[in-house]
Amino acid sequence: MTAVFEFLALHPVIVLFLLIGLGAALGQVRVGGVSLGAVAVLLVGMAITAWGVALGVSIELPAAIGDVGLVLFAFCIGIISGPGFFNAMKSSWALMLVVTGILIVGAAAAFGLGVAFGVSPVTIAGTFAGAVTNTPALAATGGSAEATVGYASAYIFGVIGALVVAALALRHRAADTDAPAPIIDKAVEIDTTSMPTADELSKRHGRRVLFSRVMPKDGEIEAVGPDTQLTPGAVVNVVGPSDAVEAVSDEIGHTAAVDIVGQRSELDFRRIILSNPRLAGRTVASLQLRERLGATIVRVRRGDVEFVATPDFVVLQGDRLRVVGPKRSMPAVSEFLGDSERGMADTNPVALGLGIALGLLIGAIQIPLPGGGYFGLGFGAGALVVGLIMGRIGRIGPFVTSLPNTAANVLAELGLLIFLAFAGTKAGSLIVSAIVSGEIVTLLLIGAVVTLTVMLGTYLMLRHVFRLGGTRLSGAIAGTQTNPAILAFANSRTGHDVRVALGYRLVYPAAMVVKILLAQVLVTL
Template sequence: MDIVFGFLSAQPVIVVFLLVGLGAALGRIRIAGVSLGAVAVLFTAMALTAWSVAVGEPIAIPPYIGDVGLVVFAFCTGIIAGPGFFNAIKTAYPLMIAVTVMLALAAFTALGLGKWVNLTPVTIAGLFAGAVTNTPALAATGGSAEATVGYASTYPFAIVAAMTAVALALRSRAKDTDAPAPIVDKPIRVDTTSVRKVTDIAEQHGNRVTFSRRRPGEGGPMEAIGPDTTISAGDVVNVVGPSDEVDAIAVELGHTSSLDITRDRSRLDFRRIILSESKLAGRTVGSLKLQSRFGANIVRVRRGDVEFVASPQFVVQLGDRLRVVGPTDTMPQVTEFLGDSERGMADLNPAAFGIGITVGLLLGAIQIPLPGGAHFSLGFAAGALIIGLVMGRVGRIGPVVTALPNTAATVLAEFGLLVFLAYAGANAGSLIVPAIASGEVFTLAGIGVVVTLVATFGTFLAVKFILRSGATRLSGVVGGAQTNPAILGFANLRTGYDVRVALGYSLVYPAAMVVKILLAQLIVVV
């Protein structure tokens, strides 16, 4: 093996992709329905590096490779989470505050216990990152070998504890009363004598519904509904939205019609169209003016695996799949206008990607003076994440699109994470064996158990008994607080991909990510 390791020690690029491939393959192996996922790359890198040290041909990966993977992951994660993060600030701040408080308590616990046993601040920060299963927090410490050993020593129990919390939450799932209503289409016959504008009705229901088509009561031709369309007695309209809102509108306007007007495609057609025209990305549905241009309208938007009602204020992005209703003869023009190309889902938007990461790195490099002559900086990971959050939320600045398609951002984020995990594991592999031999790993793991219990079960208890969250949503909150896709996957498998899991996860994930990174940085400088 010395010949093999001798070759690998001189070929770090080969080592990176070897570790990514081997680790990812091992991460797919399921034991009792659970797999390590991307984190298997970290442990594979540590094992392979420790082996290479044992045979006298240590392998290594240059730090700049790890930095590249890190900032790509952090920036793209911000792009994906941006819209949800800023919406969560407005609607879910109690959850975010609860998670922030518990993470701060966990960091204080890690710092206190670590100082008590004379650990270095960098090791404590790595220990904290592992105990809350957050790789960017590890990266915020610089990804040093000491920090990574702390991370690897505490990570395994943290995963088990989080999965246990999810399982405990779901034991009372049958008592949940917060199941979200599915998005449905319903034909409604209007019985009211008043003439009403559809946009006024939608606004009264918080723009959670949209109207797709109308069949006039006097027997006129079927038409796609626009912002100025009015309805009156005898009309049959198709309403799209959550089933409870649609049912309420049916009672308000008249009754459910036995005539399904969506089946009549003689004059109106509908289809899914991919938004691939970059000049339209980052704009609201209303600003596209499909009704005035083509007599058509967008009724639903599918982004990733989530479907939204296309309210006039909804901001569309490249790669979104738009459900469009319009006249049969203008649908080809609508398709051409929107693009409908697969490239819309994979367009990297390299200008926004490169400039955004550059700005994030500059932000992360700013040195903020602290009392006593010390300095604090966000670090590359936090800087890239924050700029990604802002750019993902803004979507467009004038003619410039600032966001990436969801598919492209997801792929880039996963690739960046895999590269960084390979670097971090290889960096720590030379120290893990001595740490085990000296007993340091067991000290780190013991402290990590306490920190994990504070962070994970503190969040569990606060959200369940103080905020009174439903069990299914709580399982997602636990995963989001851990910022760990493996926990999300575990909860999804247990619930059959209930949408409440993803909702709970997305509400707290962005805030938890930022807080963990900042806390890890603070631990290092304290």
Template sequence: MIEILADNPLLLLFAVAATGMLLGSIRLLGTRIGMAAVLFAGLGFGALDPALRLPEFVLQLGLALFVYLVGLASGRAFVRAFDSRGLRANGLVLLSLLAGAGVTLLLAWALPLDGPTSAGLFAGATTNTPALAGVLETLRDSANEASLSAPVIAYSLAYPGGVLGIILAIIVLQRLWRIDYAREAAGLRDYGATGEHLTHITVRITCHEVTRMPIQAWREQERWHVIFGRYRRGDVVELIQPDTVLEPGDEISLVGARNDLESTAARLGDVVNTDLIFDHSRLDFRRMFVSNPQVAGRTLGELALPQRLGAVVTRVRRGDMDFLPTADLRLELGDRVRVVSRRDDMDKVTRFFGDSYQALSEINIPILAIGLGLGLLLGLIPLPLPGGLTLQLGFAGGPLLMGLLLGAIGHTGSVVWTLPYSANLTLRQFGLLLFLATVGTNSGHAFASTLQAGEGLDLILMGGLLTFSLAATTLAVGYQLLKLPMNVMLGVVSGQHTQPAALGYAVEQAGNDLPHIGYATVFPMATIAKILLAQIILILA
């Protein structure tokens, strides 16, 4: 069987992938290790025989694809991260990573550890695969096989403690501070995602003061975080337009989070316990996909749907998250929007958004290739460092930076750089699978030899302690000193370690989607910082 796998790399790849994904689906301590288990499956296969190796090209393709798509998905979140809250979070994460790199160098000099091992320890303790890839690329011209295996072995030994260290830090501190996530989330509507599921209510207008101005003016003045859909006056149901002036006795439908709906309803009138049913011969509603490239990348305010099409968007769903459709919400390919419009206009509205699932399933290969190619070229540019040293962003950093840039731009004329959410996620996971399988199989024999020699326990302990101390310090400083919400800080610390398994655990603990905001805010900067810091450790240790 070993000979068959050694002679058929493609069969070996899928054997490692299937084994790793099965292992990754097993739940331990309330979470699953997920895709990272492919690395350990690869190590297991590689340990059986040194001939079980995958071509280096598979590693390069997987890595470049993964980091480029991460950049595309995170580009706009990265730009938004430069507001006051985002700068605080990113500054905190950067200082924490610098401290972690400093501690790693001190350990390297004290024990001592060589440069490749120290860089792998840092990448594993911070659970960052692109950082490991950057180290391997720097070493790729080395003729010494041991120097190429050393960072992977250190990474593999430190990685499990890295995942567990983050989760343990969350467990300890949330119990110490007795965090009430639901109560805290109720006041965080301005973070751009709902902390609760969206719902709707019907309100009868009894407040005469509200009838003095158009409803949009009241919404802006009172900062109501809700959407007004339609209203009934007498027996007629109409869409609420920005210039609609309500009258006493009107019944209106509101969409939003429960707490926001209750506070808004208290200013308008009385909640009615029945839905605002309208005549479907005049008005209708429909959920539809955003598949039109001319719509993707534009905000709802720019689209001006009420004025252009007489339609109102009441909900936007992206992946598993619901967004309240505010004027500054930028639509993306693959979003599902819930639209209310006149029945005669519904076909026109559908054509406007596209609503083609087939179009979303088709990837624009030329645009993907151009963007990825530009990223690879960027990665070849040498970056000068003090002392005459140079670094290259390589297959990890170059595509990531280009992805962030193009993701932030969104579109150039009719060219849409981003991919639909589902397509991006699928290709991203496939790229990561290729990389982890190759790294694991190509280092498995050296990894097994290290453990058989009774070595590596020190790296396991150091990796776990380093991860726990960095995660706990970041949580403590961010929550206690910078006063960032714990709901968001869970995502920040997961993004600091670029750890999807930790993010999944954080979302389960918080019971809402707010950790995603913290994760997206710091993930790009943390990834770039760790790519550079790991290579600096490689040079200095």
């Protein structure tokens, strides 16, 4: 075996992909419905490196490999989270402040216990990152061997503790009263004589509904525009959340006996992928699809979530658009929007390269602190912040700042795997020493206290102060812990209830940023 390890020590690229492959295979093994996921790459890296040390062979990956993985992951997570992060800041800032406060208490607990046990600041920071299962926070500490040992020691209980609290939240699921209304279509025959326009009626109901097609009395079915008047005797198709659709139906008429959606001789509908990069980052209204081709976008599906295509909704490359329009115009609509699977995998290298470069420059800025020392965001946090902003903006003039959701998710996962392989090789030699010396017990204790403080604090505050239902709360717990494994657990227990994802996205971006900043603060204390 010594010869094998000596060969690996000379070929770090082989080591990188070997660790990714073996770790990913181990990460797919499920126990009790839960798997380690990407973090298994870290554990395999530590195990193989420790094995090599036992044979007198040192296996390490170059620091540049770790940096590339980190910034790729952080930037793409920012791109994905950007729209949700800034929307949550406007609508749920109080909840985000509470989660921030809980994480600060958890960091304070880690620091207090670490000082009491004589643990170094960098190891405390790594242990905190592991307890809250946040890899970018580990990277923000510099990804040193000491921090990685703390991270690995605390991570397992970080997952287990969060799973227990998420399961506790789901015990209350039967009493939930916050189930979101599904998006539906309904044909309504108009009784009212007020003859409102489609835009006026939509505005009156908070822009929650759209009108896709209308069949005037004794007329032909046609697409609905903002200025289309809804006249008595006409049948109009209303699209939106079921409660809003029913409210509109009650206001203007009654359920129609005729199914105008199924009549596709003149007016048709298709699900079309937005793959034309020139249209990404624009609002639905600015596409002027009705003015150009007489068609209307009524729904947008992004990832696994569907939205009503209100005029101010910003579409991104890779979105799947439900379009209604004249049958003869649909080929032209597809050509205009792109409708190519390749668009979902477009990595937008201009935005990717310039965005990450800007993030690295911001992360390299060092701010002097009182009493000496410096504070900086670091490469990971700098890339994350720039990604958040670019994901929210979507477009600057002709320059598209976002990436398709599919491409961003793939790149984020690849970056995470690369960084975890690097971190594992850094810590492999020290984990053996930590086990032999008994330090691992201390790190486990600190990590367990931090995990329970953060998870129970989140559970108590969000359930009893913010009155979140059990289903949405399980997603918020996964978001606070920024852990996809907890999210998968909650999804599997609820049949992928959309409230889990809504709770997760509500707190995930803020929790990610706060953890990264807290880890850097702990290193400097």
